[in-house]
Amino acid sequence: MSTTTEAPLKAAATRPLQIALIGNPNTGKTSLFNALTGLRQRVGNYPGVTVEKKSGTIFLPDGAAYLLDLPGTYSLSANSLDERVVIDVLSGHIPGVHRPDVIVCVVDATNLQRNLFLASQVAELEIPMVLVLNVWDAALKQGLNIDIEVLSKRLGVPIVPTVARKGTGVNLIPAAIKEAHQDRRCMTRLSWPEHFESAVKDIRKAVEKQSDIELTDVEIRRMIFDANSAVLAHFDTIGPEIRRAIDNARRSLRKAGLNPMSAEALLHYGHLDKLLDGVAQSEGTKTQGSTGGIDRILMHRGWGLVIFLAMMYVVFQSVYSWAGPFMDWIDTAKSWLQNLVSPHLAALPMLQSLVTDGLIEGVGAFIIFLPQILILFFFIALLEDTGYMARAAFLMDKLLSWCGLNGKSFVPMLSSYACAIPGIMATRTIEDPKTRLATILVAPFMSCSARLPVYLLLIGAFIEPRYGSFVAGLVLFAMHFVGLAVAIPVAWVLTRYVFHSQAQPFVMEMPPYRLPRPRDIFWRMWDAAWEFIKRAGTIILAITVIIWALLYFPRPPELAEEVRQSYIAEKVATEGVPPSAIAAQLEDDSSEAAWQLSNAIDSAYLNQSIMGRMGKFFEPIFRPAGFDWKITVGVLASFPAREVIISTLGVIYALGGDVDEESGDLRSSLANATWPEGPRAGQPVFTIPVVIAIMVFFALCQQCGATLAVIAKEVGWRWAATSFIMMTVLAWLGAVLVYQIA
Amino acid sequence: MSASKRTLNDLEIGSRARITELDTTNEITQRLMIMGVLPDSEVKLVQIAPLGDPIAIEIAGRRLSLRRREAASIQIQNA
Numbered sequence: 142m143s144t145t146t147e148a149p150l151k152a153a154a155t156r157p158l159q160i161a162l163i164g165n166p167n168t169g170k171t172s173l174f175n176a177l178t179g180l181r182q183r184v185g186n187y188p189g190v191t192v193e194k195k196s197g198t199i200f201l202p203d204g205a206a207y208l209l210d211l212p213g214t215y216s217l218s219a220n221s222l223d224e225r226v227v228i229d230v231l232s233g234h235i236p237g238v239h240r241p242d243v244i245v246c247v248v249d250a251t252n253l254q255r256n257l258f259l260a261s262q263v264a265e266l267e268i269p270m271v272l273v274l275n276v277w278d279a280a281l282k283q284g285l286n287i288d289i290e291v292l293s294k295r296l297g298v299p300i301v302p303t304v305a306r307k308g309t310g311v312n313l314i315p316a317a318i319k320e321a322h323q324d325r326r327c328m329t330r331l332s333w334p335e336h337f338e339s340a341v342k343d344i345r346k347a348v349e350k351q352s353d354i355e356l357t358d359v360e361i362r363r364m365i366f367d368a369n370s371a372v373l374a375h376f377d378t379i380g381p382e383i384r385r386a387i388d389n390a391r392r393s394l395r396k397a398g399l400n401p402m403s404a405e406a407l408l409h410y411g412h413l414d415k416l417l418d419g420v421a422q423s424e425g426t427k428t429q430g431s432t433g434g435i436d437r438i439l440m441h442r443g444w445g446l447v448i449f450l451a452m453m454y455v456v457f458q459s460v461y462s463w464a465g466p467f468m469d470w471i472d473t474a475k476s477w478l479q480n481l482v483s484p485h486l487a488a489l490p491m492l493q494s495l496v497t498d499g500l501i502e503g504v505g506a507f508i509i510f511l512p513q514i515l516i517l518f519f520f521i522a523l524l525e526d527t528g529y530m531a532r533a534a535f536l537m538d539k540l541l542s543w544c545g546l547n548g549k550s551f552v553p554m555l556s557s558y559a560c561a562i563p564g565i566m567a568t569r570t571i572e573d574p575k576t577r578l579a580t581i582l583v584a585p586f587m588s589c590s591a592r593l594p595v596y597l598l599l600i601g602a603f604i605e606p607r608y609g610s611f612v613a614g615l616v617l618f619a620m621h622f623v624g625l626a627v628a629i630p631v632a633w634v635l636t637r638y639v640f641h642s643q644a645q646p647f648v649m650e651m652p653p654y655r656l657p658r659p660r661d662i663f664w665r666m667w668d669a670a671w672e673f674i675k676r677a678g679t680i681i682l683a684i685t686v687i688i689w690a691l692l693y694f695p696r697p698p699e700l701a702e703e704v705r706q707s708y709i710a711e712k713v714a715t716e717g718v719p720p721s722a723i724a725a726q727l728e729d730d731s732s733e734a735a736w737q738l739s740n741a742i743d744s745a746y747l748n749q750s751i752m753g754r755m756g757k758f759f760e761p762i763f764r765p766a767g768f769d770w771k772i773t774v775g776v777l778a779s780f781p782a783r784e785v786i787i788s789t790l791g792v793i794y795a796l797g798g799d800v801d802e803e804s805g806d807l808r809s810s811l812a813n814a815t816w817p818e819g820p821r822a823g824q825p826v827f828t829i830p831v832v833i834a835i836m837v838f839f840a841l842c843q844q845c846g847a848t849l850a851v852i853a854k855e856v857g858w859r860w861a862a863t864s865f866i867m868m869t870v871l872a873w874l875g876a877v878l879v880y881q882i883a
Numbered sequence: 884m885s886a887s888k889r890t891l892n893d894l895e896i897g898s899r900a901r902i903t904e905l906d907t908t909n910e911i912t913q914r915l916m917i918m919g920v921l922p923d924s925e926v927k928l929v930q931i932a933p934l935g936d937p938i939a940i941e942i943a944g945r946r947l948s949l950r951r952r953e954a955a956s957i958q959i960q961n962a
Binding site: 215216218251252254255258366367368400402403405406407410432433436440442443445446531534535536538539540542548646647648649650651652653 | 905907908910911912913914915916917918919921929930931932933934935936937939943944945946947948949950952953
């Protein structure tokens with residue numbers, strides 16, 4: 142045995158085989174991955190980019206192997222870091238991910254030549270390959286006659302025809318992987334014109350002078366073909382020598398009569414035409430069966446829109462209302478847990494408060510969104526797997542394209558009306574990274590269901606009594622448009638002036654309609670839920686504890702006694718009963734007096750807590766919007782979760798933290814609140830302009846720790862911070878503007 | 884007048900044409916070609932979105948949606 146073959150075999154023996162799954166979108170790659178790995182799959186992220194990393198374990202005839210599911214793509218072309226992930230994995234540039242030993246390339250058998258473009262690019266990496274011809278049943282039905290034996294010989298790799306949705310043929314893949322690996326079966330590669338290969342060598346020389354990084358020939362070719370090649374981002378600065386070498390390569394292509402923009406496609410397709418000549422013959426027509434007929438209805442100018450709006454209504458209503466009972470259960474379970482734990486910690490009041498008011502309350506308030514996420518992802522999986530999602534994007538594209546978004550932003554934005562968290566997670570369906578980022582940044586402006594209690598409280602307390610229920614309904618309706626009205630110009634400014642992505646092209650394949658598979662839908666829901674729960678256990682827990690501490694400390698024990706004394710003194714003065722009688726009343730925990738006192742104590746502690754002091758400190762900032770320090774505390778305390786304003790106001794106005802938006806006591810307390818001092822002393826705090834200013838503030842502000850955590854998870858902390866600052870500033874401006882004008 | 888070049892935007896729903904030339908100065912052309920929009924292939928306009936943009940075409944067994952802007956860079960002649 143020669144020494145050259147020994148080395149890789151030895152290396153491979155020490156670790157499980159690394160296999161990468163690659164293919165165009167809509168080829169059934171995900172179905173195949175689910176069928177191959179089943180329960181043995183994991184989801185994560187590639188370092189530094191927003192691309193989801195799915196991997197799992199598969200069993201080969203001689204042991205377990207690691208299977209990595211690469212994002213669906215039409216080519217190795219990479220103009221952004223997100224797009225670079227595929228070529229980085231295949232070139233071995235991702236830390237912690239070995240260069241694959243075998244590549245499994247999935248192609249749609251009904252469209253062999255176009256699908257093989259990616260395989261032909263991958264072939265140049267000279268990694269052993271297995272070619273999977275999926276939707277084989279549809280190919281047979283269309284009368285395509287593909288001679289697998291001849292094709293396998295021509296391409297030089299094992300070929301497995303499958304119907305991944307039904308699992309047919311999937312069991313033959315492991316043996317084919319083993320065969321490809323043992324015999325090093327690489328796909329027949331395109332041979333480039335001579336002078337072009339020398340241009341690649343020149344670029345390599347220039348690269349080696351500047352950097353230690355080992356680039357593959359495939360990566361160097363990307364620098365030539367891709368206008369803004371992301372491969373260049375490997376270098377901190379791109380030296381003039383590299384630039385010159387790239388320009389030379391492009392020039393040599395032009396001299397040979399090839400345009401660098403189109404040469405790659407033309408040469409690869411020419412190569413494939415030769416390989417496929419006489420192998421794949423079509424006996425019938427190549428139309429997509431029933432797809433055309435269904436599209437005539439679903440994409441009809443009139444009916445198409447009606448059906449689309451009806452479907453979106455069902456999705457939105459389901460996320461909104463089906464989730465209700467489950468959210469109530471989670472809420473009940475949360476209270477049950479609090480009541481269960483609380484008595485055991487009575488001896489340690491601080492720990493009791495940390496566990497019940499901090500941990501269980503905070504994490505519970507986050508987990509409560511899980512039902513909405515599961516329901517939304519059920520529908521997203523259904524819409525995507527049937528092929529309808531692409532049609533929905535087609536119908537809506539024009540409405541969103543002028544402000545820099547595209548048709549695929551529609552579903553995430555609509556779902557954000559229920560809750561921004563599933564909405565932001567739904568942006569994963571948007572391929573273009575800039576469009577996705579813009580959608581993520583505007584989604585939290587949509588009026589989510591957590592804003593509703595705030596609107597209901599304020600409208601119920603101030604608008605309805607004064608102007609009647611018609612105006613109240615109108616104001617509620619209008620509040621749902623405030624966010625949208627701000628979001629559209631924000632998206633326009635972001636895409637035009639921040640991302641400089643003028644009119645992103647929007648080219649999208651509309652896959653044939655197919656029946657979805659329950660297993661694939663299940664995995665989609667599972668992935669989304671699991672990612673979300675992981676957040677709850679980490680970042681949300683931390684935020685929760687911090688906010689709890691700000692509200693809890695400092696806590697001088699003597700304050701409770703002081704409040705008690707002054708409460709008794711006040712009672713004595715107003716009711717003329719002896720102090721002993723009041724003290725006796727207070728002994729009984731269930732008495733009205735005891736309840737009042739405990740609320741007064743909570744209120745006193747909140748007043749002098751760090752958060753209370755911050756409220757007074759920040760009051761001048763919110764004064765132009767007409768907010769007093771109590772509203773300011775409410776605003777500050779609501780940053781982790783906006784609906785907290787109601788229980789915070791309850792505590793501040795000494796009604797206890799258990800009030801809700803229907804609470805008559807809270808409504809009347811707010812209506813009776815007056816300025817204690819200053820130029821407006823004695824005047825009511827909550828005038829109509831203040832009420833509207835508060836609602837506008839809540840409509841625009843990023844007051845949701847869970848949303849921020851999800852944004853950070855999806856696109857990084859930098860953008861979460863951007864979202865927070867941008868929305869808070871806009872909310873403040875909006876509130877001040879409303880108050881000053883009104 | 885007749886010398887003015889016809890593009891995909893001049894097609895009517897249901898009609899077919901042959902692609903003659905792609906604007907290679909447009910960055911999207913690289914992506915379109917990779918997806919199978921190649922010179923000399925036959926294209927059919929299958930749908931126009933309700934608001935007039937984008938359009939859906941059928942080419943080499945695939946259905947693609949693209950915006951008017953991109954369609955303007957694809958020149959055609961009668962099939």
